Amino acid sequence: MSIFASVRRAFTRTSPILVTGASGKTGSRVAARLARQGHDIRLGSRRADIPFDWNAPQGWAAVLKDVKAVYIAYSPDLAVPGAVELITRFVEAAQAAGVKRLVLLSGRGEAEAQACEQIVLKSGLEATVVRASWFNQNFSEGGFAGMVQTGQITLPGADVLEPFVDVDDIAEVAVAALTGEGHAGEIYEVTGPRLLGFAELAAILSMASGREIAYIPIPHKDFLDGLKAEGAPGEVVWLMDYLFSTVFDGRNAQVCDGVERALGRKPTDFETFARKAAAAGAFKVTEPA
Template sequence: MTEHTFTGPRTFPDRTGTEQAERIDAERVLVVGGTGKSGRRVAALLPGARVASRAGTPPFDWRQPATWPAVLGDARAVYLSYPSDIAAPGAAEDLAAFAALAARSGVRRLVLLSGRGMPWAAASEAAVTGSGLEWTVLRGSWFAQNFSEEFLVEEVRRGSFTLPVPATAAEPFVDLDDLAEVAVAALTGPGLVGRVLELTGPRALTMTETAEALAAAIGRPVAFRSVAPAAYRDGLVALGLPEGEAGLLTHLFTEVFDGRNTPVTADVPEVLGRRARDFASYARRAAAAGAWPSPA
């Protein structure tokens, strides 16, 4: 099997200790955040699944609970991707309220996208795991696609990327295509109910090695620049980010790159039955797709 081929999730015994977990058809799945980096990949793997977003019909907005009921319909499983960050103020309350509504609406299962090594996300995770519904929590490592979609893409195009971490900080970046396949397995099959999965790539790369992998894929130099957290926060504010959000992101980055997330897990290979996609392979695919054209 090649590392790019999705042939469906592996079959697992039910971890809930019951016989009640069921398989759920794609048509009964709702993808909340279905136009985001992870959500659109989940939706693409589930033809017939419904997508909830602010631009959708009907629209869905986390900050407007009155928009929530219309998107649920007859959904039995829901993929939950919270905007900005799962640890952001109000996230746990929103997730708890949505889970309660989902339970009243006949939803059976929730699959929550969370972050790896983020104890401050505990309240948001508890809103789902304590909902009384079937649940799976996906704790993702840093997304490889952060370098090619939205977040760092413009910097990389100009030949560098900047983070408030040392060059020796190492991360086993997870490919969002892998994460989406795991999410589909959790949404549609019974075997991942009641599990917290930590999703990583097959190896950890330092920031220097990450820059080298990007440079090799793009065909021109890419450098990593380490800056002090305060300078990084100020830079985000200068780009127009609110001070609170800039401070939260800076805190998250400095915390999760302290070495706690460097170890690789076997959860992706266990679920998908193949090796996780490597960062270098991701970089080659993204470069071939035109993610980083030469700046004008």
């Protein structure tokens, strides 16, 4: 069942919580969690009942009407050119609509993302930042899932360590900030509980899936050339270039306490994620017809 079907019953014309990026990794989980808790939801998506598009500001007033809180998950990334301007316009539209609370999904180690954080935090509204980086779920349902299924994770960054974070943890932190008290003004830098490199990550995935998944280092340029050869859109190639050359350089090689501060518990370990994803069939190889 799609997220749109699963939360349809929670939708009303006076929905107080708008979830942008409602079909994405974090937005879908935020919306589903809010629905399970009985909150009214307005889905921020081009396919929603009231369509939302980051590139169509003329439609924002209708989406924000009567909304009291917003989860802001900007796509494709707050680092892309034009994001600061659009976040500025969106926050102004939210203020005009009478929104009271904002929760922004931001990026660790991204100067452009932190510029967007300041726009939200200085808006005069109750604002919280959830600052994250690489998701565990990139390897089960994201851009690198296909590599895992073929048994070869072919990426640059062999020597870089990263505290990969679970998307379900991000969603839980976001929902707490959207619905609870005591989170206004906070920047929750969320990570997993330990640093991992791609080789160790591949070993964990191998154990969870019961088959060998190898990490094969590749030069940065060759990785980008491969994306282009596969027909990846220009914005995807740009973003991967930015992430691997600017963000994934060791600057985020620190474990942070955002999950624990927001939720009072330890973050989910990559091994726990891998076992659950394997049990759900995420790593199964699909045989050709």
